[in-house]
Amino acid sequence: MTTTQEPARAEPSAWTPLFLAWLVALLATAGALFLGEVMGKTPCVLCWYQRIAMFPLVAILGVGLLASDNQSARYAAPLAWAGWAIALYHCLIFWGIVSEALAPCSQGVSCADADVQVAGIVPIPLLSLVAFSAILALLWFANRKGKT
Amino acid sequence: MNKKWLVISTAAAVVVAFVAGAALLRERSTQEVVQAAQTNNDAFVRPHSPVFGNPAAKVTIVEFFDPSCEACRAFYPTVKGIVNASFGQVRLVVRYAALHKGSDRAVKIIEGARPQGKYWEVVEKVLADQPRWADHGNPQPELIWDTIKDLGLDVEKAKSAAGSPEVEQVLRQDTADMKALKVTATPGFFVNGTPLRDFGAEQLKALVAQEIKKQKAP
Numbered sequence: 001m002t003t004t005q006e007p008a009r010a011e012p013s014a015w016t017p018l019f020l021a022w023l024v025a026l027l028a029t030a031g032a033l034f035l036g037e038v039m040g041k042t043p044c045v046l047c048w049y050q051r052i053a054m055f056p057l058v059a060i061l062g063v064g065l066l067a068s069d070n071q072s073a074r075y076a077a078p079l080a081w082a083g084w085a086i087a088l089y090h091c092l093i094f095w096g097i098v099s100e101a102l103a104p105c106s107q108g109v110s111c112a113d114a115d116v117q118v119a120g121i122v123p124i125p126l127l128s129l130v131a132f133s134a135i136l137a138l139l140w141f142a143n144r145k146g147k148t
Numbered sequence: 149m150n151k152k153w154l155v156i157s158t159a160a161a162v163v164v165a166f167v168a169g170a171a172l173l174r175e176r177s178t179q180e181v182v183q184a185a186q187t188n189n190d191a192f193v194r195p196h197s198p199v200f201g202n203p204a205a206k207v208t209i210v211e212f213f214d215p216s217c218e219a220c221r222a223f224y225p226t227v228k229g230i231v232n233a234s235f236g237q238v239r240l241v242v243r244y245a246a247l248h249k250g251s252d253r254a255v256k257i258i259e260g261a262r263p264q265g266k267y268w269e270v271v272e273k274v275l276a277d278q279p280r281w282a283d284h285g286n287p288q289p290e291l292i293w294d295t296i297k298d299l300g301l302d303v304e305k306a307k308s309a310a311g312s313p314e315v316e317q318v319l320r321q322d323t324a325d326m327k328a329l330k331v332t333a334t335p336g337f338f339v340n341g342t343p344l345r346d347f348g349a350e351q352l353k354a355l356v357a358q359e360i361k362k363q364k365a366p
Contacts, residue, residue, distance in 0.1 A: 015151060015315070019151075019154070019155070022155070023158065026158070026162050027162065028158065028167070030162050030163075030166050032167070034166060034169060038169070038170045038173055038174075039173065040332075062155060062159070065151065065152075065155045066152055066155055066156075068151070148220075
C-alpha cells in the first residue's frame with residue numbers, strides 16, 4: 001500500500017499514525033453530522049464545542065497528509081486537547097458526577113439527556129472522548145516517530 | 149502519490165457512505181410515515197377541524213399547522229391560493245401541531261375566538277403579527293388579543309372560550325393525531341392521505357394536481 005518514494009522531508013513512519021488520526025477525525029465528523037443533520041438529533045451546547053474542535057482536525061491533518069508535512073501534528077494538538085477536555089467534562093455531566101446545574105446548557109437541549117446515545121447504548125460524549133483520546137495518542141506517536 | 153490517493157479515496161468513501169446512509173434512512177422513514185398514514189386513516193380529519201374551501205371537495209389537503217411557525221406563515225398564501233384556484237375541487241383542513249413554546253396557548257386563543265365566526269380573519273391576523281408575539285425564546289401569545297381586537301369580536305367571551313375544556317380537547321386530539329401520523333415538523337401536509345415528503349410549494353402543487361387527476365379518472 002505504501003511504496004515510499006516520497007521527498008526527503010516526509011518521514012514515512014509518522015505518516016501512518018497521522019493518517020489514522022485523520023481517519024478518526026473524519027469518521028467522527030461524518031458521524032456527528034449524520035446524527036445531527038440526518039437523524040435530526042439537535043446538538044447540545046457542549047456537543048457544539050466538541051464539534052468546533054473536531055471538524056477542523058479533518059482539514060488540518062488532511063492538508064498535512066497531502067503535503068506530507070508532519071508538522072500538522074503540532075497544529076492539530078491544541079484542538080485535540082481542547083476537544084478532549086470538553087468531552088471529558090461532558091461525560092462527567094452525562095454520568096451525573098458533575099451536576100448539570102454547573103453546565104452551560106440550561107436552555108435548549110440538555111447535555112445530560114439520555115437522548116445523547118447512539119443505538120440507545122453508547123453515550124455520544126463517550127464516543128467523542130474515545131475519538132479525541134485516540135487522536136491525541138496517534139499525534140503523540142507521530143511526533144515521536146517524526147523526531148527520530 | 150499513492151498516499152495522496154489513499155487520502156482522497158478515503159475521504160470520498162466516507163462521503164459516499166454518508167450520502168448512502170442518509171438515503172437509506174430517509175427511505176425507511178418515508179415508509180414509516182406512509183404506513184402510519186395508512187393505518188391511521190381516521191386521524192386526518194376530525195369533526196372539530198376547521199375547513200377552508202368547498203366542504204364537499206374531493207381532494208383534501210390536511211395541514212398540521214403551528215401558529216408560531218415561520219414556514220407555516222410563509223406557506224399560508226400558497227395553500228390558500230391552491231384552494232381558491234381549484235374551483236371547489238380542493239379543500240384545506242387545519243390541524244394543530246403546537247410544537248413551539250407558547251404555541252399551545254396561541255392555538256387556544258384562535259380556537260377560543262372561533263365560535264364567533266371570522267376564524268380565517270383571526271388566523272390571518274395572527275400570522276401577519278407572528279414576528280411580534282412568537283419570538284421562540286420569549287413567546288407572548290397573550291399579545292394576540294391585542295392583534296385581533298379590531299375584528300369586532302367579543303374578547304371577553306373569546307377569553308373564556310379559550311380556557312374551556314372543549315378547546316383543550318381539540319388541542320389534545322390534534323396532538324394525538326399528530327403523533328399517530330408521525331408529523332415532526334410544521335407545516336406537515338397530507339393530500340388525500342398521502343404525505344408530502346419532498347417539502348416545497350411546487351411539490352405540494354404537484355401532489356394536489358396528481359390527486360385531482362386521480363379523482364377525475366377513477
